[in-house]
Amino acid sequence: MDGELLDEFLRANVDDNLGVYGICVYQDGSPLAERRMRSDDRVNLYSVSKTFTAVAVGMAEAEGRLGLDEVPVRRERLVPAYV
16 A cells, blocks of 8 residues: 555645544455544544444345345344343
């Protein structure tokens, strides 16, 4: 992985005030490069969780792990002690 490409992205992040927290590049499950621009403090991400959930569901459906027509499992069956 060319570190110069990531450095160029980091400069653009600062110059254009993109607000990126960091970038991690993986290939075949192994990290190639990582750059962090902010601390690991918790931050309220508001509605972004819906996007991540939609992507995860789409990937799971594409891999045959679930069908979009399936009936969801009731949460009481998953963690009965905490419901």
